[in-house]
Amino acid sequence: MSWKNACPLVGFASMCAVIYLLTGFRFLSGSTEPEEEPAAVAQAGIELPEPAAAPEETSAPPEETDPPEPEETAETEGTDEAQTAEETVPELTADFPEDDPPEPEPVPLVIGTAPDAGYFADALFIGDSRTVGLSEYCPELDEQATFYAKISLTVKKALDKPFIKTEDGRRTIEEMLREEQFGKIYIMLGINEIGGGSTAGFKEDYRLMLERIREAQPDAIIFIQSIMHVTKSRSDVDRSFNNTRINARNEALRELADEEHRIYYLDINEAVDDEDGALGAKLSFDDIHLKAASYSLWYEQLRTHAAVEAAEDGGEDAEDGL
Amino acid sequence: MSFTDPDFLFRFLPVFLFVFYLTPARLRIWPLIGGSVLFLALGDPFSCLILFVLGAWNHLFGRAAANRDRTALVIGITLDLAVLIAAKTIRITAGIDCLPAGISFYVFRMIWYLADCYRGRIRKQPQLSETVAFFFLFPVLPAGPILTYRDFERISTLGRAQADRPRRKELRDILVRIENGLLLFIPGLAAKVLLSDHLRSLWSTLYGIGYESISTPLAWLGIYTYSMELYYDFWGYSLMAAGLCVMTGLPAVENFRHPYAAGSVSEFYRRWHVTLGTFFKENVYIPLGGNRRGAWTTVRNLFIVWLLTGLWHGFGLNYLVWAGLLFLMILAERGLRARAPRLYPVIGRIFVLAGIPLTWAVFAIPDPERLLTYFGRLFPFAGTAGNVYDGDFVKYLTGYGIYLALALVFLVPNVYHCFERNRRKPFTAVLMAALFAASLVSLVRAGDNPFLYLQF
Numbered sequence: 001m002s003w004k005n006a007c008p009l010v011g012f013a014s015m016c017a018v019i020y021l022l023t024g025f026r027f028l029s030g031s032t033e034p035e036e037e038p039a040a041v042a043q044a045g046i047e048l049p050e051p052a053a054a055p056e057e058t059s060a061p062p063e064e065t066d067p068p069e070p071e072e073t074a075e076t077e078g079t080d081e082a083q084t085a086e087e088t089v090p091e092l093t094a095d096f097p098e099d100d101p102p103e104p105e106p107v108p109l110v111i112g113t114a115p116d117a118g119y120f121a122d123a124l125f126i127g128d129s130r131t132v133g134l135s136e137y138c139p140e141l142d143e144q145a146t147f148y149a150k151i152s153l154t155v156k157k158a159l160d161k162p163f164i165k166t167e168d169g170r171r172t173i174e175e176m177l178r179e180e181q182f183g184k185i186y187i188m189l190g191i192n193e194i195g196g197g198s199t200a201g202f203k204e205d206y207r208l209m210l211e212r213i214r215e216a217q218p219d220a221i222i223f224i225q226s227i228m229h230v231t232k233s234r235s236d237v238d239r240s241f242n243n244t245r246i247n248a249r250n251e252a253l254r255e256l257a258d259e260e261h262r263i264y265y266l267d268i269n270e271a272v273d274d275e276d277g278a279l280g281a282k283l284s285f286d287d288i289h290l291k292a293a294s295y296s297l298w299y300e301q302l303r304t305h306a307a308v309e310a311a312e313d314g315g316e317d318a319e320d321g322l
Numbered sequence: 323m324s325f326t327d328p329d330f331l332f333r334f335l336p337v338f339l340f341v342f343y344l345t346p347a348r349l350r351i352w353p354l355i356g357g358s359v360l361f362l363a364l365g366d367p368f369s370c371l372i373l374f375v376l377g378a379w380n381h382l383f384g385r386a387a388a389n390r391d392r393t394a395l396v397i398g399i400t401l402d403l404a405v406l407i408a409a410k411t412i413r414i415t416a417g418i419d420c421l422p423a424g425i426s427f428y429v430f431r432m433i434w435y436l437a438d439c440y441r442g443r444i445r446k447q448p449q450l451s452e453t454v455a456f457f458f459l460f461p462v463l464p465a466g467p468i469l470t471y472r473d474f475e476r477i478s479t480l481g482r483a484q485a486d487r488p489r490r491k492e493l494r495d496i497l498v499r500i501e502n503g504l505l506l507f508i509p510g511l512a513a514k515v516l517l518s519d520h521l522r523s524l525w526s527t528l529y530g531i532g533y534e535s536i537s538t539p540l541a542w543l544g545i546y547t548y549s550m551e552l553y554y555d556f557w558g559y560s561l562m563a564a565g566l567c568v569m570t571g572l573p574a575v576e577n578f579r580h581p582y583a584a585g586s587v588s589e590f591y592r593r594w595h596v597t598l599g600t601f602f603k604e605n606v607y608i609p610l611g612g613n614r615r616g617a618w619t620t621v622r623n624l625f626i627v628w629l630l631t632g633l634w635h636g637f638g639l640n641y642l643v644w645a646g647l648l649f650l651m652i653l654a655e656r657g658l659r660a661r662a663p664r665l666y667p668v669i670g671r672i673f674v675l676a677g678i679p680l681t682w683a684v685f686a687i688p689d690p691e692r693l694l695t696y697f698g699r700l701f702p703f704a705g706t707a708g709n710v711y712d713g714d715f716v717k718y719l720t721g722y723g724i725y726l727a728l729a730l731v732f733l734v735p736n737v738y739h740c741f742e743r744n745r746r747k748p749f750t751a752v753l754m755a756a757l758f759a760a761s762l763v764s765l766v767r768a769g770d771n772p773f774l775y776l777q778f
Contacts, residue, residue, distance in 0.1 A: 285529050285531075286529065291535065292532050292709055296709075
């Protein structure tokens with residue numbers, strides 16, 4: 001072999017060196033990114049790869065800075081078709097019951113059973129992969145409601161990620177909220193950022209998000225859904241995705257509820273917990289998401305915890321009618 | 323430690339190669355042993371001790387077997403098998419991993435070693451240090467290939483042969499070796515990280531949904547995804563191992579020869595996990611008489627080989643069913659080849675392209691109830707029990723389309739051959755660097771950083 005033949009090798013070696021310099025430091029310096037709880041993070045770093053590689057992850061876990069890849073938004077596609085078809089529905093309903101009495105003081109609401117399936121027709125669901133699953137495996141809701149849900153959505157970025165496909169290209173949730181009024185807005189976010197940041201910071205981010213939603217949707221009833229637990233087997237071994245952390249964040253979310261201003265906290269875990277206060281092992285195969293057949297539990301919890309007008313006084317009676 | 327671990331790529335491997343080649347050739351066996359022991363000990367120090375004991379007694383039995391001592395051979399093999407069976411039984415019954423994951427690989431290497439000693443196929447009866455180096459050899463430790471001692475003997479970087487070569491020439495040889503090794507290692511890494519790992523996440527998504535709730539098209543997509551995931555995982559790992567072998571001066575062992583291009587199931591398994599197939603052929607099938615003692619003996623020998631293959635993969639019922647199905651398909655092919663030679667190529671292809679993926683479903687799902695559910699979705703004659711999202715097939719096909727398409731392309735032998743032909747071109751070097759970079763990015767994103775790891 002002559003030195004001429006070694007050219008590729010030399011070129012290769014130098015490129016490797018460059019790559020090493022660019023990416024290698026990350027390995028050498030270890031994960032120093034977390035702002036707090038470095039011990040937990042380092043541990044999680046060791047434990048995570050195996051089990052966590054499994055769950056519903058579309059190919060490359062999307063990073064914030066990435067140009068949107070096709071698979072990233074694949075999640076919303078299914079709902080989008082339904083959504084564009086239904087977008088007119090909420091608008092219509094919004095015209096009648098919600099917009100008509102804008103001036104008079106709002107009718108007092110109580111939590112009860114939804115009078116009928118049409119209750120969700122003007123509802124919007126915002127969430128991460130769990131809500132994506134709800135849209136796919138709960139046909140009752142998908143037929144009625146609108147879903148702005150996407151894998152790996154976080155509270156901080158939720159309103160600003162342009163992932164909703166419309167005729168004018170990809171839009172953010174905030175843009176959509178400014179265009180169309182919803183009667184109810186259900187939010188479930190928080191599992192993705194559970195491993196990082198503080199509870200106080202999370203609460204503040206959530207509060208800011210609620211403020212912006214409220215600004216765009218002055219009349220909507222907002223439901224803060226609790227972050228759903230993970231199963232006991234996952235919670236016991238995972239330093240990040242465990243129920244202790246989830247419970248702390250849920251307590252913070254509960255404090256954000258403000259019923260006077262139509263912001264309610266809705267505990268979903270009531271419906272899916274086992275006796276250990278963890279996601280029931282039989283309800284999930286990957287320890288984080290409900291399996292398809294279990295989404296009906298979530299729906300039932302939503303249906304029986306609807307905000308209905310107190311004047312109707314008939315939450316319980318209406319239930320029999322269903 | 324795994325080959326895809328950044329600690330391995332950026333710390334262990336460079337340091338090992340540096341020390342290995344800095345050591346004079348006649349002493350190089352020691353860094354080889356030291357590095358391999360360290361590699362194993364970093365993951366699991368206790369198993370080092372067990373492996374050392376196993377290695378030492380196989381060394382002794384090997385010496386005796388080399389003198390045509392049949393008793394020593396039998397006792398040695400029995401002991402090896404006893405350890406393997408004990409380890410697997412303990413793992414199943416008590417759930418304790420008392421031996422490292424690769425045990426079935428190195429126990430088979432030990433058995434093969436004894437058999438080769440007995441048959442006189444080893445040129446020079448090794449020193450203890452050489453057998454220990456062979457048994458601990460880190461490139462083939464975690465997941466094969468099942469390297470024979472005959473191949474290990476051909477190592478070109480140890481011993482006196484190297485000692486009197488001019489320095490300058492030796493340095494060039496080392497660089498060439500490392501380049502050749504990288505040309506195997508990097509495609510392997512990419513196959514594992516860029517293809518297999520992504521395909522696996524699709525396969526686990528199906529699991530997460532619950533098999534009762536997947537649509538029939540998705541169920542079919544699932545088994546093809548799993549088939550390719552398994553292939554790229556194992557092939558990628560074998561390529562990485564071959565690359566590491568080449569870097570240390572060992573011959574590259576070919577463990578996969580584009581199995582999905584095979585024309586029949588029997589050919590498929592001559593191309594899939596070649597070293598395991600060769601092991602059974604040399605040490606079980608041929609000694610039992612192979613196919614030269616009449617049809618019934620051949621069938622019996624095939625049955626024994628497939629029974630052992632099933633048991634080797636695990637003691638679960640599904641592995642036996644898996645092996646049984648393959649045995650039946652191979653029998654059917656033998657019958658067809660004799661009676662309907664014109665039909666044979668067609669049926670053979672169908673077996674490979676549809677039958678093999680179905681057998682992988684049996685292989686992949688240990689729980690019989692879930693396996694039945696899955697087959698119920700593949701062949702939905704009984705209707706649906708769960709709630710199915712009809713858009714799931716399109717959703718995952720578009721989401722994973724790029725990986726599925728790439729995986730399909732690389733099943734074609736010519737694609738890889740084209741790369742092999744052009745491996746000396748500068749363009750390949752650029753491609754390799756790009757693949758390496760992409761693999762690293764993928765590793766960092768999907769791997770162990772919970773903060774880059776938003777996935778739910």
